[in-house]
Amino acid sequence: MSVRTRFAPSPTGFLHIGGARTALYNWLYAKHHGGQFILRVEDTDAERSTAESMQVILDGLQWLGLDWDEGPGVGGDFGPYNQSERGEIYDRYLAKLEAGGYVYEDDGAIRFRVPDRTITVNDLVCGEVSVNLKEQGSRRYNTETKQEEEANPDIVIKRPNGGYIFHFVNVVDDIEMGITHVIRGEDHLSNTPKHLALFEALGATPPTFAHIPLNLNPNGTKMSKRDQGALIHEYQESGFLPDAVNNYMALLGWSAKDDREIFSMAELKDLFDFDGVNNSNSKFDYDKCKWVNGEHLRHLSNGELQELAGPFLSRSGIPAADDRVPAALQLTRERAQLLSEIPAVIATIFESEVSYDDAAVAKVTGQDDIQNKLSALTAGLANSSGWDEVEIKAAISAAAEGIGVKMGALMLPCRVGVMGSTSGADLVPVLVLLGQPEVIRRLKGFSALLD
RNA sequence: GACCCGUUCGUCUAGCGGUUAGGACACCGCCCUUUCACGGCGGUAACACGGGUUCAAGUCCCGUACGGGUCGCCA
Helix, strand or coil, X not given: CCCEEEECCCCCCCCEHHHHHHHHXXXXXXXXXXXXXXXXXXXXXXXXXXXXXXXXXXXXXXXXXXXXXXECCCECCCCCCXXXXXXXXXXXXXXXXXXXXXXXXXXXXXXECCCCCEXXXXXXXXXXXXXXXXXXXXXXXXXXXXXXXXXXXXXXEECCCCCECHHHHHHHHHHHCCCCEEEEEHHHHHHHHHHHHHHHHCCCXXXXXXXXXXXXXXXXXXXXXXXXXXXXXXXXXXXXXXXXXXXXXXXXXXXXXXXXCCCCHHHXXXXXXXXXXXXXXXXXXXXXXXXHHHHHHHHCCHHHHHHHHHHHHHHCCCCCCCCCHHHHHHCCHXXXXXXXHHHHHHHHHHCCCCCCCHHXXXXXXXXXXXXXXXHHHHHHHHHCCCCCHHHHHHHHHHHHHXXXXXXXXXXXXXXXXXXXXXXXXXXXXXHHHHCHHHXXXXXXXXXXXXX
């Protein structure tokens, strides 16, 4: 039987890292085994579900490249894929429970009678977990009063208003859609015995369960929308690459068990399995996520880099059509971790006036004989017959020799004079791109500034 | 509070009875170098605690502590 996994988001907010990571593991597992990944929308709560939220989630999954074989927009043999449209199916399954005497009415709602015995979940990640629902459910913790109260252990599966409830529809759809592996966050582990009881009452063989550890924020508490790195659409805006985000998410709870950490999606698909999934929660580390992105950035082809950096360049006023852009981008590869950091590295090439960094200027001003160095440099470059990297280096070297200093002594003044900063792209290639007249103009301007 | 799950450097992790406890991010130092990066080399840094089992325990068992989760007519 072919593996069928599903991601079942509830469209009540953004796509956050935890959900995306769950989707990724489902996707990877299905693809690894040549199976199908299904997207199902759990929108039974009409009050909280919104179309906007659904769109954000769909966009996020699409951006990550986690394409679904069945679900919204692509259809499939087991639709509809929105639970809000599956009422008839649920009615049919409810009738089964009624026929079996498993349910009863309570104040207009329908409750499922939980069995009074130990139910054992056999989980791919957590192992065997046993619980007695009757015992567990017969007391409820009141968060207001901090007291335990008597409670009805039987679970509500249908509201008085006719709407069905998560536990029931989740199980029915997993049966109906032929889901073979339920991969979800560990927050659902405690719900699983309920689901198992439902599968049994419906006469269905339950799928295999895998409850993956949760991703927490750096404080060790639940990720909230406000935590850095929590929302997928923000990764896109910050200049992350989809595959880098996937790579990092995969690493949060899974390991290839060798020392590799940078993987393409194809490699991930190839390597992912549950023996590599660990069972303790992890804390999100934004720095490492950025590092992973930097690694992916460096592996990009020239064409990919240009295409992906384009929006970020134009956003910061660098004309994408400028024919110096492709060459300039090559200078940014090792100096940026995020696409959004790229413009700053090369911005000076495209600006008509140099914006001088005070600290950088101070560093140069403090040097001995700075005006002499600058004029030698300027003259040397002005007299250079050609303007490629070799000739420029030769010109600077000769200028240095002329005034009895080492070439290195002229490089920093040159960099600050031309680029305004001590950091940024490689100096000589920048001089090439800027052109001889502009370089001379900037150096003269800098010399005047220092006077 | 009850129940469930977990606990290796600050963080992500490898380890599946015998290891100088390995790697990565971050941090520090050195090298390379025209700056900044990249890269290279090196460093600081971990088995939560207490009992067992065993010739031998980070690895197995039991407690404790701590963390997380669940306890909705939310999903």
